[in-house]
Every structure is written in structure tokens, then in C-alpha cells.
Amino acid sequence: MRMRNIVLSASLITALWAQGALADTLILQNGDRITGKFVEIDGGTVSFRPENTDQTLSYPLNLVAQLRTDDIIQVLMEDGTEVRGRAVEGDDGEIRLDSEQFTDPVTFPVTAIRRGTGPDTPVREPVRTTGNISLGARITDGNTRSQTYSGTADATVRTDVNRIRFAADFNRSEEGGEETVDNASGSARYDHFVSDRFYLNSNVSLARDRFRDLRLRSSVGVGLGFQFFEFPTRNLSAELGVSYVNEDRYVAENESNPAGRWGIDYEERFAGNGIRLFHSQTGLVNLEDTDDVVINSRTGVRFPFVIGMTGTFQVNVDYENQPPGDNRRIDTAYVLTAGYSW
DSSP: OOHHHHHHHHHHHHHHHHHHTTTEEETTTTTEEEEEEEEETTEEEEEETTTOOOOOOOOGGGEEEEOOSSSSSEEEEEOOOEEEEEEEEOOTTEEEOOOOOOOOOEEEEEEGGGEEEOOSSOOOOOOEEEEEEEEEEEEESSSOOEEEEEEEEEEEEEEEEEEEEEEEEEEEEEETEEEEEEEEEEEEEEEEEEESEEEEEEEEEEEEEGGGGGGEEEEEEEEEEEEEEOOOEEEEEEEEEEEEEEEEESHHHOOEEEEEEEEEEEEETTTTTTEEEEEEEEEEETTOTTTTEEEEEEEEEEEOTTTTTTEEEEEEEEEEEEEEEETOOOEEEEEEEEEEOO
């Protein structure tokens, strides 16, 4: 019996030692030491799953002192360099990788990491796409004859250092055989990330609105953007820059001018990504006449519909501080459409 107890105790000690040896360690700047499983580094944060829990916690990289792993991890640096190795003990604020790629362990700042993946991290495609296409229509006949058509589309193509974004919408309406709404707009943007948060932006946009005396407004610009956060459930970015704007009018005098530009894009996802709140806004300020301001915003919610489709309800607000003729400054449209999101 005594020998059996000794064997059981030795087995228990061995199992506990093995469990501890297989644990990764995350050390924070305040001295906290967390053992568990490294998940990934992405979006300026490190995800780590502490022992004896299924919950994954996230910590900003600037709060991390050291990371040590028992398995090989893959790290992508801001300059595009990729290193594979096991994270070993190093100095605070740095990660030291014991890698077969180099004779000696390589050391680099924690905050210089763009992305880090562990053996259990889901593989992220090198090119990722998201988007939505929605259409809506309303037709009445009889005592009241009307036709209303609306459509929206947006798409994002993302790699680790580049992003391309497209957006377009149109609205058309007739009542009694006469047009009452006729407008459309579209934009394309290219972002090149020079760090985890900052990116260089170039953009082009087109817009027309017959009932605002706008045959075509075109703008081309460049600027600098900042990615506040970029997670599967939350996304927020903002950008500032300069543009050249040309306006071709039906009646009023045509104009061209340099302009300051800003842009905001926000999305929040709930209920397993089934419900999406979104807001986008762009603004142009005439640098030759700062009272001349144009703002376009799109705010709404997408929700599951039927047979894999999504419904979208959004509010479009177009503001022009100096509209031509007797036009009002603000146009508001409430749009309900159905389509497909990915």
C-alpha cells in the first residue's frame, strides 16, 4: 500500500510538472505573471487564455513586458519580415525568439509586431473580403401611381498591409409619372498601412443629384488615416487629407477648388455577427471658401432576414452649406432594402 501511494504521488507530481512545463507565460509591465495559452497578436493587442478557463483575454501590446511560449509561434513584423520560433526569456518590452532561421535568438520590441499566431490560432487568409449588396423597390398602381428604387453596395479587400474599399448607392423615385428623386454616388479608397494603426490613404468619389442641381461632383484626394481598432466585432477608422473637387451643375455655375477632407467609418457587430450597426461619414471643406461645406453620412443597421439574406435599414443625410438656387441645405432619406452580406 505504501509503495502504491508513493507511485501515485510521483505520477501526480510528474503530471503537474508536465502541465506547468507546457504552459505559456505572459508577463505584464506591472509585474503580473499569467500562465496559460498564447492565442494571437493582432490589432495592437495580445490574446491569451489563462489556465483553468476557456475565456480569452486581450491586453494592449504596450502593457506587455515579456511573452514565453513552449510551442513555435509565427510573428509578422511591421516591415513585412516573418520569423518563426519559440519565445524565450528576454528583456522587458521585447520578445526574444529562438528560431531555426538564425544562429542566435532574435530580439525585437513587442510593439513592433503586426501579427503573431500560435499553433492553435485559426489560419487567417492572406486576402480577406467583406461586403454587402442590397436592393429595395416599392411600386404602387391605381389611384396612386409611384415607383421607388434603392440600392446600396460596399466591399472591403484587406491584406496585412493594404486595404481597398468600395461603396455605392442610388435612389430613384417617380410619382404620377414624374421623377421626384434621382441621385447616385460611388467611392473607392486605397489604404496602405505604415504601422499597425497609421495608414496612407488615397481616394476618389463621384456623386450626382438631379434635384440638387448636381450633374456630377468628382473629388480626388490623399491623406493620413488612423485605425482605432479592427476586430471581427468592432471596427473604427478616421482619416484627414486634401482633395481636389470639381462640380458640374445643371443650372448654376460650375466650380473647381481644393478642399480639406475627413472620413469616419464605424461598424459594431452583435448576436454572433448577425446584427451590424454601421456609420460612415465624409466631409469636404472648400479651402478657398471655408463656409462651403459638404457632408455625406450613412447610418443604419443590418439584420438577418430570410433564407440567408440580410435586411438593411439606413438613414442617408446629405448636407450642403451653400446649395445653389432655392435648394435646401439638408436632404434625408430613409432606406429599407434586402440583400446579401459576407
